[in-house]
Amino acid sequence: MTAKKIIRQLHLWLGLGSGLVVLIVTLSGAVLVFEKEIEHLASHRLYFVTPGAARLPVDSLKKQAENFDPAIKLTSLEMEPHAPDRTALFYGKKGTVTYLIAVHPYTGEVIKGVEAEKRFFPIMLRLHRYLLAGDAGKAVTGVACLIFLVLVISGIVLWWPKRWKYLRQRLRIKWTGSFKRIVWDLHAVGGFYMHLLIFVIALTGLTWSYKWFNNGIFMLFDGKLMEPYTAPANKVMQPADEGFYERLYQQVNRDLPYKGGLAFRFPPNDSLSVAVTKENYEAKITNVVDFIYYENGTGNVLRKRLYKDQSTGMKVRRAIYPIHTGNIFGWPTKILALVSCLLAASLPVTGLLIWLKGAKGGTQKKVKRKRIVLRSYMENARG
Template identity: 20%
Template sequence: MEAVSASDKKSKQLYRTLWRWHFYAGVFAIPFVIILAITGSLYLFKPQLDAIHDAPYRNLALNGDRSTPEQQVAAAIAAVPNSKFVAYELPREQSDAVNILLNQHGEKIRAYVHPNNLQVLLVEQEEKRFLRIVHDIHGELLLGKTGSILVELAACWAIVLVLTGIYLWWPRNAKGIAGVLYPRLSFKGRLFWRDLHSVIGIWISFFVLFLLLSGLPWTLVWGSAFKEVRELTGTSAVQQDWVNAGRKNTADQHSHDHSAHEDHAEHQADMNGVNTKAASLNKIVAGAQNLQLAYPVLISPPSAKSPDWSAKSNAQNRPLRADAYFSATSGELTRQQHFSQRHMIDRAVGIGVAAHEGQLFGWLNQLLGLLTAMGLIALSISGFIMWRKRAPQSALGAPPAMPEAKIGMGFVIIIFAAAILLPVLGASLIVIFLLEKILFSRWTKARIWLGL
């Protein structure tokens, strides 16, 4: 009996400890989770929202001969003074406006050019496009590197939330599946919200973990460390297919890195098209069209870092992507790289990114992403309500610690391993430890309010 009693006591201590971790992680992460869920939901439907934005510039009336790509680039540059040619986007249909990407004093500009009469129908800054703003909020809260680290920190603590939540949900004394796999809607008050919280949480836990883990390669700290490890192990790509948050580039950060093409001194476009020293843009466009790469396809001129013309598919369904390279002098196709030819790590990350963005397997992928995001918002709301129903007026309302509770060595090892695998989480744990030992140990009122 004593062994059972000791075992029960240890189990209760672990439960209470994880509950406290779950609570503190939730208090910190919930505001970020709501922001990420809303912006992520919008970005899931990027193809549809882009189509709505571009609708006035598609299926245009065509009269007479079609203008050449070089003429279209010249028209765009004329409409945007002191700009440089960055990329030519192949139109989806021949009757669509041609998108020309430019750089004007470091600003990324997109110009929509009529394919016949060369009228510039729209000029807009890439950074001010609606989905670009949504993307930047999602990745860095519009705060640059500081925001990207905050988002990464919130994602790490959200992983803690999910894992501790699964442990807390695990049915120990349940009779049936009511309140375990479906909520008891007849309950009132805090019990209703607890059922709703735990049931929604367990149904979406796998999808939430997938979204959090598949987003790590984009983050500033984890993503940069991941890149360093790949370089040390000889598994890095010449140019990886994603960009870490907090690092600006010409194209979408979820697309190929075109920042190298901002330096085009010797290949800069002039009023008559591209520099005559390079192969004709007209020939490059014709060659890229014949390859039938997945839309959208960006054609970029040679640069100091890339001596050939490149035609790169930026399809959000990344397994459809392919790159083609053309000689800077002859314009002939020199090489191609398909998704299947990339390193296994790049393929794994690419598939994860495509699923994360809702583009890997069509509308069902978008629906799963949307339901997961809505579930996260429901979890945040129900968790907040449970907290406020239980929290006293004079304290934060953390679950009380058990007297003489001790953390086992196994738990310490798990924390240490998590801190190594998630450096930002590890850094935050060190900060929390120092605050508790140095500040809160002396600041009694704050310690009591926080429930420490």
């Protein structure tokens, strides 16, 4: 058996074995590409308000969120200082349940409080990462991601023409051909044109599946593992008074004057500082975030972790998420990511059709045997 025949068999059986998982992961990934835009349209009232004369102090908004359900311990607040029509979004925990509470920044009205994990996109994210099956699902998607990388590489090897005179037919879909030819071209030609993008998306996805891959980023670019970051302890034990968070809000926007999204991480106890992050919307790429830790009660700066001072490994690690989601350069790369996900989702389908239809001219007997194997495979999967 030649090397190419071995690769063809490897490509076939790995594709059949992982096809269903790849289909689920890629389709859910396609839905998540425009998560923010769809969420804002579908739940407009949760995120947008008509601006009033003056915004209420952050402390007042926090108190209103706490009054929604005193049993919920608030953990964070997200605001958009540059967008006067946006709500203040509080997150909190009640036992193991995470809540999202939207507060009107001009009236203090609690617009809505919902269980965050029961919303559509968090469910889609869990389906994408864990198949809604926790750690077991994470293990399955991780293996499927590794297999998909092998499939992309082996697919290019199988696509590569034996002679350059056949290159032209490998670069276009023959729409006037038979059904089997069209399916073959959709799988091979479509896969070729997008193989680099889907390879990068799959490769970056390993960051959330395997700790060794995440550690490898820092070892490659920094020569050492990432140093864990924790909120520093307060030097002065002073309880936060009324108006503390509003002063902090004003201070951080002076310290970080660019246009960006602001987030407060409320300390779990009085001994820890308040972590405040701001994402720079004016940066050339997305997910450029600065961290400042303020002393709880006094507002003194205890530590800064500015993006410009981060190691190369950390900057690469922060770029992984927008690369994976296609958000790194905004709409153009998002559209590319969407098309890539949809094409990747089509590959298990067209690959299965090629196998079932015997695109290489298989007999009816072979086709029937393949269908029996597929039926047995599906019954085992259900069992």
